[in-house]
Amino acid sequence: MPNYELIQQDGLETSLLEVSMGPHHPSTHGVFRMDVKLDGETVVDLKPVFGYLHRNHEKLAEAMSYLASMPFTDRLDYFNSMTNNWAYALAAEQLIEIEIPERAEYLRVIMSELTRLVNHVSLVGFFVNDLGALGTPLLYAFREREKILDLFEQASGARMMCNYFRFGGLRCDVPEGWLDRTREVVDRFPKFLDEYEKLLCENEIILSRTQGVGNLSKELAINAGITGPMLRASGVNYDIRKVDNYGIYDRFKFRVPYSKGKVGDCYDRFMVRMLEMRESIEILKQALDGIEAGPIMGNAGKVFKPAKAEAYGRVEAPKGELGFYLVADGTTQPYRYRVRPPSFINLTVLQDMCIGQQVADAVIILGSIDIVLGEVDR
Amino acid sequence: MNWELIGDILLATVPLLVIFPSMFALTTWVERKALARIQNRIGPNKVGVPLTPYGGNLSLFGLGQPAADGIKMLFKENIVPTGADRLFHLLAPILSLIPAMLVLCFLPLEFPWLNGEQNSVKAFMLDGAVIFFFAITGLNTLAVFMAGWASRNKYSLLGGMRAIAQMVSYEIPLVLSAVVVVMIVGSLNAAEIAEAQAGWNWYVFQPWGLAAFVIFFIAALAETNRSPFDLPEAESEIIAGYFTEYSGFKFALFFLGEYIAMFAISGLAVTLFLGAGGGPGVEALPWLKVIWFLAKVCILIGVMIWLRGTLPRLRVDQLMGFAWKFLLPLSILNIFIAGFAWHAKKANEGTAVSVIVWVAALIILYAAAKGLDHVNRAKVKPRTYQYGE
């Protein structure tokens, strides 16, 4: 509790109100808990507590073959199974010599950007829900999300737990007509975004609720390893798609929106996500134009058995940098398997952002960080 | 015993006790349905006439939903937390319902079966009806805090505290905006206010009346804990606020109380600004007055639902700031403007002058509101972003 003193008076006994927000609280996005100390409604101290969903995913993965962990990566950030798959495939592909076919690379980009749309659109919905909007934006978002999930289902058989990527390519090709359907969805998306922006971006209540709340300075954001939209909202131009150019991202023309100021607040985080969706649509359009027929699986062997090596693969997941660190010891099982979950590390600064704000702000700050407990607790 | 009087009272009050609770039941359905449509859902659509197996063709757009909800509420377990104050925990929901029900009597509802001699009990022609209204609705605050405190739950307590602060603050702009009408009419009697607006002479068509109506409506939203001022029960922050620990029938009572309060305050708004029962055809068919009155109330309720489906919630300090720094100065200014406009109109008979007064008053009020808004939210505005390659 840094530098805080209660007002004490004779004959008046005052103390802080300790509230345990969570693990079942409507807006902690899962089984997350904040131990909050309140002076009135002002947050004086906040300690994040989690681990309720901990299943030691890393330990499980170390006891099974490389491929068998792939479906488990879906369950990390269950909103974005495609990017999780990609990050894991990227790390594993560094362990062996493998060439990924052109079509698979294109499909990976398409899936990943669709995932980004799904995540951002529903995150904005959840965020406004945390602001108290009774779910209207959320349900609009879910309607659009549903269309994209339908596409995922058609491609991979499952809506959320896609398990679609394989080392060296993809599990199966997309069905006939899938690309046309995707183009239809992508072409319609900007119209929806216009409506969404009209509903939210100028609303005075949202503006006054989010601006100046949950300030995160550029220096702290970099030092605390914040990644993704949250980092860019603090004014850092850093996008792994641009920096690493993994996959075939160097072929696409897109821009990375980031804040003009040196301090990011909840409004910046919300707006950066809104703007990023437009860029994702640009990438999707280019990818849908560029994709050609061809094989979707590389020359990977039937058994994945890399030599002794270490690899760290990272992608720009919708929530930030998702990395997989693999240590291979020459067997079919990874010796060490580690997930670098973006929402877990983005929580580092929760306390710094919340202190001095109100309870209602703590909730939206948490919402603007964009956590998924499957990933935080692993 | 004056049996006739008792009969008259019953004739006047029983309809109130029938109409409004049944309107409550209907409103819950309308609200769910409307919110669903706003959110592009369908809403309740299966519960229809009971005892037809699986709804069948008698689902009637889910009109049976309120009845089903009511039955469910009745049979749910009544849970009182350990360590809660059982007496006050029980009293709170009852106390929140009573004042809301009580003030319904002062609405100028002219039922067709009440005329002539019986008209004397028409809505309890109390001379201080408006004052009495505010006095009684103020009791609601007590019930809410009682619930918050008796639940022995930190969220409830926070909700109760919020409710007190909010209701006390918004009482002031509420009363001040009502004062304008009282001032112009020169009476606190609801029936007289209604009469003064007969024949499209509604106060909402006056610039000061419009401003007062808007202020009154916003304050009424806050008074009845409706979105965007539903802070005492903010589900994303403090679970359900003061009724976190309520279940079953007690919860239903709170729910009922809240909706009846909504009707009551909308009824007052209709009385003060929207010409009470006035509307087309009332001269020929006086019983239409009741219909018009209830229709207007329903429209206001509809707007409340619409707002609830659109807006997020304010923060506590912003909520208070809005009341004290925006609504209060504006409503005080409005009193002066109303006075000036009334005198100007009275001194000069003529359309030109009244149009000038009308427009000038509106411009002054809008400019004042704009200025206050600018002062209060100087730093808050949309931003632009840069792009990196």
Add this chain to the structure above:
Amino acid sequence: MSLLGGGIFKGMAVTLRNFVGSYFDKERLTTKEYAWRTDDKLPERAGDYPKEEAEQLSDTTTVTHYSRNFPMLLHDEGEPMDTVRCVACQICERECPPQCIYIEKSKDKMERGGNKAQFYPATFDIDVSVCMSCQICVEVCPFDAIVMNSQFELSTPDRFGGLLLRRDDLLKSNDYYHKIHPEEAAARDKRIADEKAAKEAKKKAAEEAKKKAAEAKAKAEAEAKAKEEAESAEKPAEAPAPTHTDAKKEDNGE
């Protein structure tokens, strides 16, 4: 200068448009009205269907032909157990990430579909309370014997027994597979047919080669004989022995 409360009015216009639109524009609707069964009958308890009815209902209990949920065992036309493709090789059991498959190999071998006699699964259980629908068993199966079902009405009052799908529950015909996943099934059948054709062609080629070799051998022998006869040499002709390298499957190293 913007309108006072302009953002709020804009938002309200959007919600109003959505409110009205939801009545006219079906595209806008987030949810769809749940259709009752044509015969207006709800299942009393999902586990309570008689077997025939369950088979019949399975058409209506699949969601879309893209979706997958739990695995099923394929059999070709004929009696399920006579034509089951599974040979109880237990690869899926080993590879299953949540370890939800349990197989017991049969003691005897059985001949199926003209192939040589193979083992068959004496027990094949999938615990769908553990299964996570990842489809890895489908991928690793070398016999195309296991594919994904898409039946979704699986609720049962029995936690241990009811969610354990036994071999006989899992057996589904290839026709059923075609019904629920037409595209996928067609592609799979085509691949199997291609593989079979390729195998056949290879076999044929091998046979022909053998034949040729035999002919060549005969010819050579004849020639040699002729030569022998002609030259009366004592040299027997040598036929080239086919080099048969058995590529051993790489051990998993577990």
Add this chain to the structure above:
Amino acid sequence: MSEAIPHESVLQRFPEVEWDEEFGTLIVPATKATEVAIWLRDDDSFRLDYCSNVTGIDYLDREFKEKVKNEEGKTETIIHKDPARMEVVYHLYSMEKRTGPLVMKQRTTREKPEAQSLTPVWRSCELQEREIYDLFGINFTGHPDQRRILMWDEFVGHPMRKDYVEPFDYEWEPTPHDEILEKHQKGKVIF
């Protein structure tokens, strides 16, 4: 991919630091870690301002058998020894220069695992080092708030260690063929 960072200057400046050719990582002795980290963060040629991933690895005493063909064409089995140790791995990037990663490791013994906390250098280590402490049992000196993070406070042991044996009262989800189910039927396990 962003370019790899040359590491030679680190070795020159800190003679204690080793370079692991096999994996391409810097091995920093636990006593020097903070010093090296601060230098890596602040030196103009590195500017590694962003510590992405922090994790532990537990190596048991292991022997690797490798089959190598010698000149005569015979296969020989060479036995590599992998000593027991614990490592804390840091993946460092530079946001300013957009370079990375440079992998840095702190090595420590298994018996008394102890490492220097780099949380004062990079805040991003805070939760991750707590996680390592929780799951591997590596003690970070200088960590501001070293508590268990994913497991509950009363938990005994460190589950990510390779020799961790889960206790019998572990909450099993009984499956119909599990040994647990058999025990359940015999009435030995209480769910």
